[in-house]
Amino acid sequence: MEKTLEKILKDTRENEGNLISILQDIENAFGYIPENAVNWLASKLDINPSIFYGIATFYAQFHLKPRGKNIITACCGTACHVKGSDRLINGLKQELALPEGEETTKNMEFTLEKVNCIGACSIAPVFIINKKVHGKASADKLIKEIRSIKGSKNEGK
């Protein structure tokens, strides 16, 4: 971890970085914001880590908990809303057996998160599964996709 953090520190100093770009680098490197990474950088920069925490909790892009291997992103824009994205999200929660208030399944396989409008409104409702955009999504198509991810994992065993 320290090597990665040292690189982040170096990049920050060379490229006019700021606390947000540091957190973006941490998120990219670890998939979330580990507390000890924040503490390490905070002590090197002589900034109280509480300032980092304030920023990390302000912006939606930062996650304080590790996330699942597969990321399902539901667009919550207006067009997706009027085309029924809420119902699809509820369907996915059932399929993944997500406990209320949680984003990530217990086995750390899936994370289902909502994001603000991604601007692909013409093909609403939109879901992104592992960075691939699925437009005009339907319950059937989404569940099929998720089952195929689950299936390929089982085959791998």
Add this chain to the structure above:
Amino acid sequence: MKANNTVIKVCMGTGGIAAGGSEVIDAFRTELNTAGIAATVEKNCLMHKVGCRGLCAKDVLVDVIINKEKTTYQYIKPEMVSRIVKEHIIENNPVIDWAVGDDYHNFHKKQLKVVLSDCGSIDPEDIDAYINGKGYEAARKVLTTLKPEEAIEEIKASGLRGRGGAGFPTGVKWEVARKQNSKQKYIICNADEGDPGAFMDRSVIEGNPHAVIEGMIIGAYAIGSDKGYVYIRAEYPLAVERLRKALSDAKTKGFLGKDILGTKFSFDIKVKLGAGAFVCGEETALIASIEGQRGMPRAKPPFPVYSGLWGQPTVINNVETFANVPYIIRNGAKWFSSFGTEKSKGTKVFALTGKIKNSGLIEVPMGIPLREIIYDIGGGIEGGKLLKAVQTGGPSGGCIPADMLDTPVDFESLAKAGSIVGSGGMVVLDEDNCMVNMAQYFLQFTQMESCGKCVPCRIGTKRLLEILDRITKGKGKEGDIELLEKLSADIKAASLCGLGQTAPNPILSTIKYFRNEYEAHLKGKCPAAVCKELLTYYILEEFCKGCGACLRACPSKAITGEKKKLHKIDPAVCIKCGACFDVCKFKAVKKE
């Protein structure tokens, strides 16, 4: 046939890629290689290139141009490519069944493209394509022949107003910045397009990033700044990538950097990625975010143009505003101000979405009646349903009801109707949309995006949402509508920044035009059958075939019935998820 006369353009915007644009390009490459033909497979940005004219709903759009004769195909999938290559490219016999129809052509007829004029005709990743179409000529003209004051005068004369929402005259803003006696000034392009249902800025950057850069160069020269930033949402990976490439190409060609075009003027642009906070579209919050802090707005005055980034004079303009600038300089202020209305000059780009046939990106002259946008360009409402309202301006805006469709679309008229032009989101709602639910949706959004700094927004929007929640659950109380109106007015008056000052607009405008829907909810009915708690699902005897589809789909086992016999929903067990409604092929499931 001469293969090198063949050009294939594939839409490659976010929409095009989502629909499989890359796979279509690959399929063309493979098929053409197999057939032994050399053709140029151009990456076309959806809204910019030929097809992209904004009609993302028909993606993947593909142009096949043979000897300058163009055929446009819609809904193209990789497996369809071989037939196009075989019949059209080899045998010169276009596949008419797959070509676009009248609605595609009508979509473009009433539009007027200034900002989007090069979008869709040039490759956004190729700076030469932009230069060949007179790109960077405006910057050359301004830097080498005009004084900064003259450039400002030209923008002022054009009547260009900020396209980010507030509509402040761009030239006036630049003039104030010019007059600030400060060694360091900044110019910022606000590409933090956060309104749900809006994708104008993303499309412009994806389709023609150099126009934005050129606009910024001209702006920087006008105000006397040597440093610019583009603050762009990280949720727009493709736009970020194209912007970065465009910046580095512009630098290589000498349009950015030291002593631009042999003048004494130096200017450079940095990209700053947003981290996911709607409020950062507000200019003081945006500045805080560029400085690396929590994006909490601060009170104005002082305005950023006096004291902005790092306390220095700072001009912040929206993507579309900057993209207009080179075209104004190239064609003259007179040309630009010949479009639009007396007070709203030029054109406006809108993202037309929702229950509309041709959803996509459009550019229209200011003042065009809303009706023409909906019916002539948009092709009318999907599925033969009735239009209820058009929501403009996103969470800061309001709705225009169907009987006010002749409202001209410009800053003043929309404001008069209780809505705003905003950044350009335009969501079409039909009879199946519940207006209380729409207000609730937007409040949910603004409430979540409130930065929490000031009391009216932090607690007030929460209380508004709670009142709306109870109304949509049939638990509304007498006087709730009046309470909503009172609290809304107070939040608008007392909030610190634009987010809080406009957050109640969706409520006020829906109460203004659809008070009856609110009243119906208080009586326990949702007229559009949207609000879950007020619905009951049941099966119509005359339509049920006993196929069992609903029974299998029901997650709560609320449906019973034997095969080929009438099925029934037990309302005590039903969780109102709507799964049965979705799967029934015979329209036998009814909700009320």
Add this chain to the structure above:
Amino acid sequence: MIKLTINGKTIEVAEGTTVLDAAKMLNIEIPTLCHHPKLTPFGGCRLCIVEVKGVPRPLTSCTTPVSEGMEVTTSTPALEGLRKTVLELILSDHPNDCMVCEKAGDCTLQELAYFYGIRENRFGGERRIYGKKDGNPFIERDMEKCILCGRCVKVCDEVQGVGAIDFAYRGFKSKICPTFEKDLDCEFCGQCVAVCPTGALTGKMWQLRGRQKDIKEIDTTCSYCGTGCNLTLHVRQNEVVRVTSKEDTWNEGWLCVKGRFGYSFINSPDRLKKPLIKRNGKFEEASWNEALDYISAKLREIKEKHGPDSIAGLSSARCTNEENYLFQKFMRTGIGTNNVDHCARL
């Protein structure tokens, strides 16, 4: 100088003065919760809004600089209505347990609720509930009472230069907390407690030790170091129950952990009130004269036997400058040596 009128009264103030400060000079009261004269303006509570002629919406007087010819009105039915709504909103997310709150009688929020006569609240709804209590030894953090005015964040950053706490999250979920919401772990200067306008931050040692009305305030000087900060001891039944400092003192009301929280020695049973002399291996109480005679005899004996340079003096940072001056004088002229030093130099 800039000339403006507030409520019809004309005043001339220096450029850069805020409307709030200008109003203060005219003795015009404007309510505020988030403003603190020693900290940068915040503009979050929205109570100090005023109307300015020609400006369509009310402006916060704490953030708005004066301008020439400005015409300000600080109270209109519309403004008072907005203030009332804001207060109701704050109270709709507040425990309202003034009867048992440590801050009652000394709380700005309570006072404003009183002046605005807020008995009923139009806006009921969800309230922030925080189960976890902060386990630090000095500062009681009852964050359900926090109104997010940000004074504590700013004093910690701008005055103390520590930044131990910051705003976290956003919107209704906003809270002020240390990093990763752990227990507070800082210098415990308690400046945050001093500036908190509600009962969100109080001293743990102060709990249930008496209401402000029963307390006698006694001004004194801190004895911990030569800085000599002004203290105000809050005394109830001859016992110090808390310590504050007034803003108009030279230390501007700021204190450190020792001055603010280090007062329990006063009533400690272990505290030495009389000199002790060790006789037959045991400390015995003695009078001051006895003790001083004993010391001078010993010093003289050592000096005669081993010379003055065999004696060194080490002074304390808890002494005043004057005391330290006298001590070195004593060492140099009384004992006759330059061997004198001070613990703060180490």
